[in-house]
Amino acid sequence: MSRDTTFGADAGPGSLRDPEASRVFAIIIAWCACDPSRVGEMAVVARSGAPVLLGRGLDDGPSETRLRFFRQRPGVVAPAPPLEGSGLSRRQLVLRAREDVIELERVGKCPVRVNGIECDSAVLHDCDVIYLRRELILCVVLRPAIVPASRHFEPGLNREFGDADRLGIVGESPAAHRLRESAAFAARANVHTLIVGESGSGKELAARAIHELSPRRTRAFVARNAATLPAGLIDAELFGNMRNYPNAGMPERPGLIGEADGGTLFLDEIAELPQDLQSRLLRMLDAGGEYQRLGDASSRRSDFRLIGATNRDPASLKHDLLARFSLRVDVPSLAERREDVPLLLRSLALQAASKSPELMGRFIACDDAGRRNARFAPDFVQHAVRGSWPTNVRGLESLLWSCVAESPGDTIELSAALRGRKDAVSAPAPDEFQGAEPTVEQVREALRNAGGSVTRAARALGLSSRYTLYRWMRKHGLETSKGADFDG
Numbered sequence: 001m002s003r004d005t006t007f008g009a010d011a012g013p014g015s016l017r018d019p020e021a022s023r024v025f026a027i028i029i030a031w032c033a034c035d036p037s038r039v040g041e042m043a044v045v046a047r048s049g050a051p052v053l054l055g056r057g058l059d060d061g062p063s064e065t066r067l068r069f070f071r072q073r074p075g076v077v078a079p080a081p082p083l084e085g086s087g088l089s090r091r092q093l094v095l096r097a098r099e100d101v102i103e104l105e106r107v108g109k110c111p112v113r114v115n116g117i118e119c120d121s122a123v124l125h126d127c128d129v130i131y132l133r134r135e136l137i138l139c140v141v142l143r144p145a146i147v148p149a150s151r152h153f154e155p156g157l158n159r160e161f162g163d164a165d166r167l168g169i170v171g172e173s174p175a176a177h178r179l180r181e182s183a184a185f186a187a188r189a190n191v192h193t194l195i196v197g198e199s200g201s202g203k204e205l206a207a208r209a210i211h212e213l214s215p216r217r218t219r220a221f222v223a224r225n226a227a228t229l230p231a232g233l234i235d236a237e238l239f240g241n242m243r244n245y246p247n248a249g250m251p252e253r254p255g256l257i258g259e260a261d262g263g264t265l266f267l268d269e270i271a272e273l274p275q276d277l278q279s280r281l282l283r284m285l286d287a288g289g290e291y292q293r294l295g296d297a298s299s300r301r302s303d304f305r306l307i308g309a310t311n312r313d314p315a316s317l318k319h320d321l322l323a324r325f326s327l328r329v330d331v332p333s334l335a336e337r338r339e340d341v342p343l344l345l346r347s348l349a350l351q352a353a354s355k356s357p358e359l360m361g362r363f364i365a366c367d368d369a370g371r372r373n374a375r376f377a378p379d380f381v382q383h384a385v386r387g388s389w390p391t392n393v394r395g396l397e398s399l400l401w402s403c404v405a406e407s408p409g410d411t412i413e414l415s416a417a418l419r420g421r422k423d424a425v426s427a428p429a430p431d432e433f434q435g436a437e438p439t440v441e442q443v444r445e446a447l448r449n450a451g452g453s454v455t456r457a458a459r460a461l462g463l464s465s466r467y468t469l470y471r472w473m474r475k476h477g478l479e480t481s482k483g484a485d486f487d488g
Contacts, residue, residue, distance in 0.1 A: 023470065024145045025097050027054075028339040029069065030129070031137035031381040034085050036373040039342045040162045040172045041069040041080050044145065045097040052095045055108060056088035067095065071161045074177050075149025085135040092132065101125055102140060110135055116382065126468065127338055129382050137378055139385050141339050142470060144174045153177075153184035153213075160371060162343045167209040169202075170347045171340035175332040179206065182329045187213035192285060192324055194270075194317075195309040197331030200394035203309040204268060206331050210307060211264040219263030222256055226308075227272035234277050236294055238284075245295025257284060257291050260304035270308035271316045278318040281306075285324045334392045336455065341385050341396065342376075348397050349374035349412070352404075362410045377413040440476050443469070 025045045032038045045052055045067065054067045069080040089108025096103040102124040106112045113131040114122040124130070130138040156166035164170045169180055186193045187210045195203045204223065211221045229237050236246075240255025256265055270278075284291045289302040306324075314322055334341060350372055353360035363375050380403055389395035406415045438446075438461055450456035458469040 023142045025102055026141050026143050026339075027067065027069075027095075027130075028139045028141055029136065030139045030339070030342045030385050031376065031378055032085075033135050035367075036346075037160075037162070037367060037369075037371060038069070038080065039346070040339070041071055042339070043067045043069045045095050045102055047097045047099055049096055049098050052097075053091055053093070054095060055083065055090045055092040056085060057082050057090055064091075071172075072147055073155075073161075073172065074147045074153075074181075077146075083136070087135045088132065093130075104130070115386065127386070129386055131378060131382060134378070137342075137381050137385070139339055143339070147174050147177050150177075150181055150184075152188060153180045155180075162346070164347050167212055168205055169209060170344050171337055172343065173337040173340045175337040176340055179329075179331060180209075183209040184213050186210045186327050186329055189327055190214060190216075190305060191326035192306045193308075193327040193329060194314060194322070194325035195307060195329045195331060196314055197309070197311060198333045198392055199311045199390070200392035201311075201331045201333050202393060203311075203331050204266065206329055207264070207266045207268075207307045207309060210329070211266075214264070214305075216263050216305060220260055221264050221266065222260040223266040223268065224256055225269055226267040227269040229273065229277070231274065231277065234280065238280070239291050240293040242293055242295035253293075255291075255293065257289070257302045257304060258293075258300070261289075261302040262304070264305045264307060266307045266309070268309045269311075271310040271312045271314070275318045278321045281321060282324065285321075330455070334389045334396070338385060342381055344393060344396055345376065345381070345384055345400060346374050348393075348400050349376075352400065360404065363404070363407070363412050365410075375411040377411050379414040379419065380412055383414050383418060437472070440478070443472065443476075443478065 025047065027043045027045060029038050029041045050065065052067050053064045058066075069083070071078045071080055087110050089110060092106070092108030092110055093112070094105040094107055104112075104114065104122045104124055106120045111118060111133045112120070112122075113133070114124065115129055116131075122128075124140045126140060126142045128140045130136075130140070132138070159165055162172060165180065167180070167183070169176060169183075171177075171179075183206055193210065195206050197203045197206075207223070208221060211217060224237075236253065236255065238256050240253045240258050241250060243252040244250055259265075284302070285306065289304055290299050291302060292299050308317075308325060310317070314328070334344075349360065349363060353364045353372075353374075364372055365375055366372055384396060384399060387395075387399070391398075400412070403412050403415045403418075407413045443457070443461070446457040446460045447454070450460060454469055454473075461469065
């Protein structure tokens with residue numbers, strides 16, 4: 001009988017038996033014609049150079065190692081059924097993973113495209129996309145071999161694989177699960193917290209998750225964009241005012257601080273506040289929530305928790321305000337969890353169908369188990385997975401609606417304008433180095449400035465993904481390891 005690759009003996013370095021092992025090449029199902037519920041499943045290709053066979057069903061070959069897919073969650077790896085699809089051969093692809101690449105060879109009948117280019121063989125890198133015509137879309141990602149068991153986040157019961165959790169967070173990538181764990185820890189800590197992430201990555205969603213998981217969840221969640229606080233009225237906005245103060249006829253207002261008593265105050269874009277306005281936040285944070293409404297002779301006290309959010313470098317905050325945030329939660333960009341893009345698209349489509357059934361209803365179907373899925377054309381999914389999204393989930397939502405507007409049938413297709421672009425599905429991955437490749441010393445300096453965080457160093461070097469930097473570090477002998485200065 002043929003052998004199935006698993007996370008044990010066949011997974012090579014990075015198997016589940018070695019939690020500290022380096023990242024592994026994973027093949028992620030991004031689209032599946034015969035069973036959309038399989039989106040998000042993953043398989044590991046060991047870097048041993050040994051051939052691994054991908055194909056339909058089970059094979060009776062005496063010596064071939066077959067690729068097996070799994071549903072991976074924190075502390076759990078559940079085997080998935082063999083691949084199906086009448087267009088797939090039992091021996092469809094042969095994959096050989098080496099240190100930095102996967103070598104692909106087509107041996108079956110189904111035509112293959114890699115990054116939009118039809119081929120019979122290819123060399124695959126992180127973020128490359130494989131399309132088996134009318135059957136499967138697979139995404140190659142470098143990711144940790146395991147997702148450690150949760151210590152703080154308690155997953156909701158009855159959540160199907162790939163669905164949004166009870167907090168609204170979507171994704172089965174290690175980065176998505178780290179976000180859930182970080183939010184749960186911050187919720188229990190009950191201290192002022194700073195959320196850092198790119199525009200549109202979900203910082204307010206993370207803030208609401210922290211609130212909902214905390215003992216404060218029964219009290220108010222007060223959200224305000226700090227950049228919209230007018231300089232001349234910030235005291236009144238934050239602290240409130242007594243009736244008829246400062247002008248006759250003014251109603252009494254509790255202010256954001258008073259409204260958040262017992263609950264959470266979320267100030268988005270907090271780094272956009274001028275430094276003198278940031279200083280006005282310090283007193284209430286230091287004095288146990290003590291503040292004074294305008295026109296009031298006595299002090300008040302508000303038991304609130306402050307959550308700030310920024311898409312800028314936290315160092316842009318006034319240093320003494322930054323020091324008041326005891327915890328930091330990093331929200332990953334789409335470039336850091338590219339394998340979640342198809343799941344996010346499905347979630348966005350289902351949300352849109354609930355709000356606008358007359359526009360979106362025809363794109364939604366139910367499977368035999370009653371689970372709702374959106375119908376996506378393969379070129380639409382490939383474009384989304386390969387695309388560069390500076391505004392992250394907001395960019396995906398805009399893509400969805402622009403393509404819905406031009407899709408004539410019951411499947412969401414890539415718009416004519418995007419389809420006509422030569423780089424629609426065949427452009428190089430958006431996380432390559434721009435311009436000249438940096439020197440070893442430049443990378444070392446970026447890592448030192450980032451405190452050893454590969455993610456932050458990659459951003460400083462102009463990359464949208466840390467995985468390109470990981471490949472470059474291995475190439476020049478800067479491989480990370482447990483306890484290394486550069487462990488990100």
